[in-house]
Every structure is written in structure tokens, then in C-alpha cells.
Amino acid sequence: MMIIRYIREDDINDIYQLAEKAGYGLTSLQPNLEILAAKLKRACDTVRGKLSKADQGYFFVLEDTSINKVVGLCGIEVALGLSEPWYNFHVGTQVHSSKTLNVYKAHQTLFLSNDHTTCSELCTLFLDPDYRKEMNGKFLSKIRFLFIAAFRNIFEKRIVAEMRGYSDEVGNSPFWDAVGHKFFNMEFRKADYLSGTGQKSFIAELMPRYPLYVDMLPAAAQEVIGKVHPNTLPAYKLLLGEGLRFQGYVDIFDGGATLEADVENLRSIKESTVLPIEIVEAATLNEAEPYLISNDHYQDYRGLLIQHDPEQKNIQLTQAQAEQLKVAQGDVVRVLSLNPKEHKA
Structure with missing residues (x-):
């Protein structure tokens, strides 16, 4: 039987195995035993009521009870950006015009943003490839909405979900190569790892504070802004069905879309x-x-x-x-x- 329950600290070995299978781009699930153990403890302490809102995060696992093995996990962060800044790019518009020359140009821009501070977040969805069948993926992802419906008072008024952006089969990101690499001088996988392990100060220290003009980026980078990795497309469509939408915010590393919604408009709130x-x-x-x-x-x-x-x-x-x-x-x-x-x- 497949059940979903809270994550436990003794799930550490199964979670580590899942992290090894996750591959590139899942920032919040890195194969590091010390970091994973801290994540599990934080999740357990959240349920025990030991943490402030800034540190609270709920994590759930999908367990195959026939073999007592954890085969998937998902999470909800209660409030982003309260203990450390939360960054993304806002895709905006900058207009340049000259009546004298009869020129009017509207340019897409990327502006570093903290707009999702205090939002709740759907995060860390991963299912063992061997179990991607029999509706397990939908079950694992959507249980979070049922939990939110049951305990609405825990969460903020708005919820977001960062979707994994495009990268190739060896983990190269055209968006990172065109943007992040210019400012960080490191490979995408290393920056992704540092961010996922909580070492985020370099983002504030090195990212540009002024808008980046999308037209000045290589075509390969422009094409993936707001797009998601092919493996993430099913999860993207699933979240659209639950009421989330793309509102012009993308990940600063790979350009992947961020979806968002008012919690009161989620299907689970209306229909459960x-x-x-x-x-x-x-x-x-x-x-x-x-x-x-x-x-x-x-x-x-x-x-x-x-x-x-x-x-x-x-x-x-x-x-x-x-x-x-x-x-x-x-x-x-x-x-x-x-x-x-x-x-x-």
C-alpha cells in the first residue's frame, strides 16, 4: 500500500538515496547527509512546534508499506525570506522612445526581486523513477494542497512554486551561462549546490542590482526564460490545474518559471x-x-x-x-x- 505521512528523522538513508537519483537542478534536495539530516530535523521540529515561522517547513514522504521504503517526498515552506533573503528575477518591461526620431521600443528586462518574501512555497517534489506510475506522482504532489486545506491558518495568503528550468542532460543551463556565470564565475552545478545547501550570501553580494536587458542575451538564453525542464512539465501542468499561474517571476539560476496563487483560490480550498x-x-x-x-x-x-x-x-x-x-x-x-x-x- 502507498501512504503519505510526515517525514521522520530515521528516513535519512532513503532520502539520501532519493537525493542521489534527483540529478541536477533540484536545489533543495542535495546528496549531503549532514544537510539532509538538518532538513529532516527541522521538519520534525516544525510539527513539534519548536520553531518560529521563519524556520518552519513541512515535509511529507510517500512510503511503500509493502517494503517499508520511502520512495518520494514533497514539502511546503511556511514563509519565505524571513530569516534570509529570497531572490528571483521579475520579468518586466522598459520602454525607450523618441518623438524626434519617431522610435518607440519596449524591451523585456530582468530585475532582481524579493517580492515573494513571506509567501508560502511548494517545494522539493521528487519521486523515485521506478514509482512514476499508477498516479503516484499526482498523489505525492497534491497531498500538499489537502494539507493546506486542513490547516489553512498555518500558511500565508499567497503560495508560490519554483519550477526547475531547462538544462541539458549533463546539467548545463543556457540561462546560467548567459547570466549567472558572468557574475559568479562558477559552473551552474556548483552555484546550484551552494544555494541548495543554504550558502546564499553570494547571491546578494554578486548579482547585479540594475535591470538586465533580455535582448542582449544570447538567443538560447532568451528562449528558456519562463520555461521548465521537460521532466518538470507534468508537475507544471498539475499545478496549473490546482490554480497556480505564471506571473512573470523566474529563477535567478536557470530562468525556470515561478508559479503562484492566492491560497483562497486553490482548488483544494474550494472543493475539498x-x-x-x-x-x-x-x-x-x-x-x-x-x-x-x-x-x-x-x-x-x-x-x-x-x-x-x-x-x-x-x-x-x-x-x-x-x-x-x-x-x-x-x-x-x-x-x-x-x-x-x-x-x-
Whole structure:
């Protein structure tokens, strides 16, 4: 059975293996045991109520209970930029005109920004390639929205998600080569690693404070501004379905799009509901569809992906499912269709 739960400190070895598989570009998941251990402790301390808002971050894992192995993880940062600056580029417009010469030109610019300070962030989504099947990816990503719906008061009014930008099969980024490399004099992978390990002071020290004109960049760099890595495209489309949109902000390293939304406009806030459960030997379903369900127990949060008939007024679970979800007959669970109504598959 596949379940989602909070990350634990004893998951460190499985998380390290996932980090090794993540490859280039996933800044927040680096194969460094010391840094990963600190990340796991911070996540656990968040649930324990030991941290201030500036340091809080929730991390969830997808566990294959048949082999007791963590095969994916995802996270939510509560508030960005409160303990250290949060940077991105805002894609803006600079107009130059001359009535004398009858010239009017509008140029795209990149301006270093801290505009997403205090936003919550969807982060660190990674699923073992062997488990990229049977809706596991959607399950892992979307459980965060169900958690936000259950504990709305924890998070900020606006939420963002940085998408991995384009890089080639060996980790070269045309955007980095044209922009970051000129100011940092290091390879993309090294800058990406330093940022992912919390060493971000060099960004403020070395990045330009004045707008960069996009027209002055090589064509290869211009073409990837606001684009996402091919491997990230499914996650990008998934977030669009949940209500996030591109509003002109991109990553300072690889130019990848940042998506954002007001939390009150997320599909999970509008459509999730709470239903009682019924323990059955086997579910009797007529028109079954995939649904996310969670127990809404803050100290021991659990989520499952089940088949549910939306016409039914309760949720049918087997005893094994109920035990994994840590609920009993008559308890209620939070429910959300896996697929947006207009895109059900």
C-alpha cells in the first residue's frame, strides 16, 4: 500500500538515496547527509512546534508499506525570506522612445526581486523513477494542497512554486551561462549546490542590482526564460490545474518559471470536503474515481489515494486502509478528487 505521512528523522538513508537519483537542478534536495539530516530535523521540529515561522517547513514522504521504503517526498515552506533573503528575477518591461526620431521600443528586462518574501512555497517534489506510475506522482504532489486545506491558518495568503528550468542532460543551463556565470564565475552545478545547501550570501553580494536587458542575451538564453525542464512539465501542468499561474517571476539560476496563487483560490480550498468513513470488507463502487483522503490529525498526518464514488455520502475503507490512515469507524476524513473536474482522466 502507498501512504503519505510526515517525514521522520530515521528516513535519512532513503532520502539520501532519493537525493542521489534527483540529478541536477533540484536545489533543495542535495546528496549531503549532514544537510539532509538538518532538513529532516527541522521538519520534525516544525510539527513539534519548536520553531518560529521563519524556520518552519513541512515535509511529507510517500512510503511503500509493502517494503517499508520511502520512495518520494514533497514539502511546503511556511514563509519565505524571513530569516534570509529570497531572490528571483521579475520579468518586466522598459520602454525607450523618441518623438524626434519617431522610435518607440519596449524591451523585456530582468530585475532582481524579493517580492515573494513571506509567501508560502511548494517545494522539493521528487519521486523515485521506478514509482512514476499508477498516479503516484499526482498523489505525492497534491497531498500538499489537502494539507493546506486542513490547516489553512498555518500558511500565508499567497503560495508560490519554483519550477526547475531547462538544462541539458549533463546539467548545463543556457540561462546560467548567459547570466549567472558572468557574475559568479562558477559552473551552474556548483552555484546550484551552494544555494541548495543554504550558502546564499553570494547571491546578494554578486548579482547585479540594475535591470538586465533580455535582448542582449544570447538567443538560447532568451528562449528558456519562463520555461521548465521537460521532466518538470507534468508537475507544471498539475499545478496549473490546482490554480497556480505564471506571473512573470523566474529563477535567478536557470530562468525556470515561478508559479503562484492566492491560497483562497486553490482548488483544494474550494472543493475539498469532510466525509464520515465506513469500514468494509471490500468497497462497493459504481462510478469510482481516484480521490485523495487524509485524516487531518496534525500530530500524525496521513494520506491515502483511493477509489471513491462521488455520489456516495461516506468513504468506504478496508480495515487495512483504516489502520494505515489511523482512523476508525465513524471518524471523518478530508476528501478531494485527484483530478480537477474539467480535466478528469
